[in-house]
Amino acid sequence: xxxxxxxxxxxxxxxxxxxxxxxxxxxxxxxxxxxxxxxxxxxxxxxxxxxxxxxxxxxxxxxxxxxxxxxxxxxxxxxxxxxxxxxxxxxxxxxxxxxxxxxxxxxxxxxxxxxxxxxxxxxxxxxxxxxxxxxxxxxxxxxxxxxxxxxxxxxxxxxxxxxxxxxxxxxxxxxxxxxxxxxxxxxxxxxxxxxxxxxxxxxxxxxxxxxxxxxxxxxxxxxxxxxxxxxxxxxxxxxxxxxxxxxxxxxxxxxxxx
Amino acid sequence: xxxxxxxxxxxxxxxxxxxxxxxxxxxxxxxxxxxxxxxxxxxxxxxxxxxxxxxxxxxxxxxxxxxxxxxxxxxxxxxxxxxxxxxxxxxxxxxxxxxxxxxxxxxxxxxxxxxxxxxxxxxxxxxxxxxxxxxxxxxxxxxxxxxxxxxxxxxxxxxxxxxxxxxxxxxxxxxxxxxxxxxxxxxxxxxxxxxxxxxxxxxxxxxxxxxxxxxxxxxxxxxxxxxxxxxxxxx
Numbered sequence: 194x195x196x197x198x199x200x201x202x203x204x205x206x207x208x209x210x211x212x213x214x215x216x217x218x219x220x221x222x223x224x225x226x227x228x229x230x231x232x233x234x235x236x237x238x239x240x241x242x243x244x245x246x247x248x249x250x251x252x253x254x255x256x257x258x259x260x261x262x263x264x265x266x267x268x269x270x271x272x273x274x275x276x277x278x279x280x281x282x283x284x285x286x287x288x289x290x291x292x293x294x295x296x297x298x299x300x301x302x303x304x305x306x307x308x309x310x311x312x313x314x315x316x317x318x319x320x321x322x323x324x325x326x327x328x329x330x331x332x333x334x335x336x337x338x339x340x341x342x343x344x345x346x347x348x349x350x351x352x353x354x355x356x357x358x359x360x361x362x363x364x365x366x367x368x369x370x371x372x373x374x375x376x377x378x379x380x381x382x383x384x385x386x387x388x389x390x391x392x393x394x395x396x397x398x399x400x401x402x403x404x405x406x407x408x409x410x411x412x413x414x415x416x417x418x419x420x421x422x423x424x425x426x427x428x429x430x431x432x433x434x435x436x437x438x439x440x441x442x443x444x445x446x447x448x449x450x451x
Numbered sequence: 452x453x454x455x456x457x458x459x460x461x462x463x464x465x466x467x468x469x470x471x472x473x474x475x476x477x478x479x480x481x482x483x484x485x486x487x488x489x490x491x492x493x494x495x496x497x498x499x500x501x502x503x504x505x506x507x508x509x510x511x512x513x514x515x516x517x518x519x520x521x522x523x524x525x526x527x528x529x530x531x532x533x534x535x536x537x538x539x540x541x542x543x544x545x546x547x548x549x550x551x552x553x554x555x556x557x558x559x560x561x562x563x564x565x566x567x568x569x570x571x572x573x574x575x576x577x578x579x580x581x582x583x584x585x586x587x588x589x590x591x592x593x594x595x596x597x598x599x600x601x602x603x604x605x606x607x608x609x610x611x612x613x614x615x616x617x618x619x620x621x622x623x624x625x626x627x628x629x630x631x632x633x634x635x636x637x638x639x640x641x642x643x644x645x646x647x648x649x650x651x652x653x654x655x656x657x658x659x660x661x662x663x664x665x666x667x668x669x670x671x672x673x674x675x676x677x678x679x680x681x682x683x684x685x686x
Contacts, residue, residue: 393558
């Protein structure tokens with residue numbers, strides 16, 4: 194009963210007004226944070242940079258929310274400088290415990306500035322190859338081409354070698370073709386360059402090249418370089434290898450293998 | 452082959468057995484037919500089709516880089532005219548004004564035009580015999596001829612291994628003999644850096660003075676009619 198009376202008294206005093214004000218501040222803060230985050234995302238996305246747009250949305254949204262939270266706590270009578278002072282001591286302890294998390298956050302900011310890749314790029318790191326789905330403060334998520342989800346800590350992205358397969362508009366396809374020593378290389382080169390010329394996915398410039406790179410006991414290795422648009426790389430590989438296999442089929446050519 | 456079906460125009464395109472054929476054929480079959488094996492088919496679906504369709508030759512949607520079969524060495528203070536052929540695109544219309552799309556009459560090879568593989572643009576690559584006399588150039592209905600005047604105004608020879616034509620800024624004219632032309636173009640080398648300025652004229656050359664305009668440019672030039680052509684590219 195005493196507890197009930199205390200509760201009723203607290204709701205009918207000035208304390209109630211403070212609680213109401215804090216609630217209103219929080220509510221307004223949530224709305225402003227949401228719209229400001231969305232607006233920042235749309236503004237930056239207009240430049241085609243979805244990576245920065247998402248990060249900006251989160252930073253601005255959380256930043257405004259934290260400011261509003263601090264204001265609401267002030268209304269409720271909390272002395273923030275006391276809280277922060279105590280938090281300073283706790284931070285030292287937390288810092289030791291959360292080194293990895295803080296490292297990932299700091300790495301996230303460096304990635305934001307350096308931009309080694311963008312959303313949708315195909316990257317390869319630490320044995321994982323896939324399309325970038327999102328870049329968050331602590332990690333980057335990719336989807337592998339066999340549809341698996343891989344989470345990569347940002348710290349790993351900063352300190353490891355990263356390969357971006359789709360950064361540039363063109364890619365070169367390198368194929369190694371073994372030919373027997375009985376084959377005339379000039380005929381084989383003419384055949385390979387003719388295949389490249391007839392393939393619509395293979396660019397005329399930079400021009401295709403074919404040359405011998407190594408000699409074995411029974412065969413020589415021919416290296417074929419073909420340039421194509423990045424998005425056509427796999428299709429070119431599939432079509433050219435089929436054409437080469439058909440063209441170099443010893444049975445079809447009537448030349449028995451030795 | 453262009454066919455009219457209920458609510459649909461069907462365009463069937465077949466590449467000849469040898470690239471670089473001298474003919475391009477547009478056929479309007481009178482009755483039902485089957486598409487040849489290996490042909491590519493494009494279907495344009497509309498609410499209603501008209502009894503007629505129209506085709507118009509236009510120039511490609513990208514820059515065309517033309518390489519002479521053998522590079523030309525233009526001596527100092529010399530001017531020559533080179534007749535360069537560009538591939539034709541066919542623009543299809545349903546009736547008089549409804550545009551269906553553009554298709555290449557003979558698809559050229561794609562190429563990269565730029566100082567390196569990081570910067571540049573996609574273009575089309577063709578080859579030319581580099582005729583210096585019009586009567587030596589074979590009449591090809593699916594090619595548009597550009598008379599390129601190359602003027603070497605410096606004291607050193609100019610090796611012209613390729614010319615990039617900004618065909619998006621060129622128009623198509625038809626002469627009485629059935630040849631397609633663009634405006635005359637002038638390539639002028641005034642420095643020894645290897646780059647030459649390219650000026651687009653306002654009408655076809657004198658050889659096609661009576662040619663009539665068939666289709667206008669895809670876009671207007673933004674910075675006047677001056678472009679650059681490379682003497683050599685990729686070494």
